Each structure stands twice: as structure tokens, then as C-alpha cells.
Amino acid sequence: MAHRLEFRVLGPLDVTSQSGPVRIPAGKQRVLLSALLLAPNTVVSLEELVGLLWDDVRPDSPRAALHTCLTRLRATLDSRGAGPSGLIRTTAAGYLIEVGPEELDLLRFRAHSGAAHAAAKRGDQAAERMALDRAVELWRGPMLPDVRSASLHRDVVPRITEEWLRVRERRHEISMAGGCYDELVGELRELVRRYPFHERFWYQLIVCLCRCGRRVEALEAFGEISGRLREEMGMDPGRQLRDLHLSILRGEPD
Structure with a gap:
């Protein structure tokens, strides 16, 4: 049974589910999740996300690298939460995370x-x-x-x-x-x-x-x-x- 996730960004990044803390691996997954949570329910463009994840040193295939990072993040969240289909959405312009005030301290x-x-x-x-x-x-x-x-x-x-x-x-x-x-x-x-x-x-x-x-x-x-x-x-x-x-x-x- 899936559990609702709660995210906190007004301090250290913190993710919890009803069954306890959810560990987000250090590195790009944490950056990607944070970038989406700081623009909740808003599409963040692929170009902006690539810039936030790799700063000025971009990979050879940034879109493919971003997609790989997103797949890993979805798997991490899905292992303890509501599932990727109900949390992170993909659009033609970029990605967004769908959360409400009960799920995100920023909101x-x-x-x-x-x-x-x-x-x-x-x-x-x-x-x-x-x-x-x-x-x-x-x-x-x-x-x-x-x-x-x-x-x-x-x-x-x-x-x-x-x-x-x-x-x-x-x-x-x-x-x-x-x-x-x-x-x-x-x-x-x-x-x-x-x-x-x-x-x-x-x-x-x-x-x-x-x-x-x-x-x-x-x-x-x-x-x-x-x-x-x-x-x-x-x-x-x-x-x-x-x-x-x-x-x-x-x-x-x-």
C-alpha cells in the first residue's frame, strides 16, 4: 500500500512517509528533488533543471542524463511513497511535482x-x-x-x-x-x-x-x-x- 510523502525544504532536505524517513541519495537526486519542490506544482523547464543540476559543467547528453536522474529519483520515492505517476509529472516543457500544503512545508x-x-x-x-x-x-x-x-x-x-x-x-x-x-x-x-x-x-x-x-x-x-x-x-x-x-x-x- 502506498504512503503519502511529506517534504520539508525550509532547512535541510527532509522526506518522510508514514513508515519513517526516506533517504534521498546525495548528489543529483537531491538537487533535482529540491529544484522541483522549490517550484511546487509548476513546470520547471528542462534547460533550467540541467543548469541547476550541473551548473556550468554539463554532461555530453544533458537531456539523457536528466532523464536518468529522474528515473532514479522516481524509483527512490516510489519505494516508500505514492508512486511516480502520482507525484512527478512529465510535460513537453519539463517536469513538475504535484504536492499540497499538507505535503510541503514551503506551501x-x-x-x-x-x-x-x-x-x-x-x-x-x-x-x-x-x-x-x-x-x-x-x-x-x-x-x-x-x-x-x-x-x-x-x-x-x-x-x-x-x-x-x-x-x-x-x-x-x-x-x-x-x-x-x-x-x-x-x-x-x-x-x-x-x-x-x-x-x-x-x-x-x-x-x-x-x-x-x-x-x-x-x-x-x-x-x-x-x-x-x-x-x-x-x-x-x-x-x-x-x-x-x-x-x-x-x-x-x-
Whole structure:
């Protein structure tokens, strides 16, 4: 009897069935499965898949090599799951994987993110916060560290990571509006360590430090992000951060 498979990509690649974990062999099968799961229910072209699997060093017969990889992946999934005919479809343009929110954490994340946006539009901040919390809980990042594909991590993963960063930003904004500054400092320090050029997290950290009466630490944080940007990117902080810094120096309460 076939079992439903569950896939998780918001962290290390993880596949499970009702009978336990499903081991996906390291190498091209993991890359192919990840590429399909990051575009769920969408046809991924043959050319794009070849690029993600082999980067710049392509095999002599890329379509044949891709087909062989797909056959092996289907066999791996079929040995524990729902069968290739019900999971990965072949079209004239490429391949797609058919999954629902109950089967893929990325789709659940987007469903919660969408629910949060809808709640914000109707002014229901409690429902928005609940949906944001559920979305954040799904993240086990960084994404797919066990999948070796330079193209995937350069071209695809950052777009999805950006979705998560926006959810975190909004969740912080709600907490800050409720006066939870001190509770956020530790979390924001960890985030700026992991994402050192994400200026919005630095902005939120500096505001929280100021509201906690830690003005010197706030100025030090601005100095740190300014130095990083100049040394590594050759640029100054954005207007929002610069205005915040000036307000702190002037002692403006708002």
C-alpha cells in the first residue's frame, strides 16, 4: 500500500512517509528533488533543471542524463511513497511535482503568510500575529545546506529566503508596537549575525536598544553596520538607518 510523502525544504532536505524517513541519495537526486519542490506544482523547464543540476559543467547528453536522474529519483520515492505517476509529472516543457500544503512545508509557510496579509488588511492584528508565528515556526533554516548546487543556492534559495525575512520583519514590527523591545534584542542580534547586510534587522535592533535605554549600544550597532557596509560593499547605510542615527544623536524621543 502506498504512503503519502511529506517534504520539508525550509532547512535541510527532509522526506518522510508514514513508515519513517526516506533517504534521498546525495548528489543529483537531491538537487533535482529540491529544484522541483522549490517550484511546487509548476513546470520547471528542462534547460533550467540541467543548469541547476550541473551548473556550468554539463554532461555530453544533458537531456539523457536528466532523464536518468529522474528515473532514479522516481524509483527512490516510489519505494516508500505514492508512486511516480502520482507525484512527478512529465510535460513537453519539463517536469513538475504535484504536492499540497499538507505535503510541503514551503506551501504551508506561504499559506500562513497569506493569512497574515489578509488579517492585516482587515485590521485583525491578533490573527496576523498568530499566522506569522505559525509561518516562522516552519523555518528550520538555512535552506538546503545538504544539497550541493551552486546555481540553486545563487538563483532560487535567496528568493524564498527573502519571503521569510519579510515575515520576520513584520512579526518584529507587531512586537515592537506592543512595547516588547527588550525581548527582541537577543533575537535581532542573532539575525544580524546571520544576515549582516539586511539593514531592516539592524534598524529594528537599534530602535529596540534605544527604547530599552541602551543608547550607547545602539550607536555601537550603527557603527558596526556602517563599517561592514563600507569595508565589504563600498557603500553607506541606507537613508532610513542614517536618519535613525541622526535622531539618536539629537536625542529625539520618537
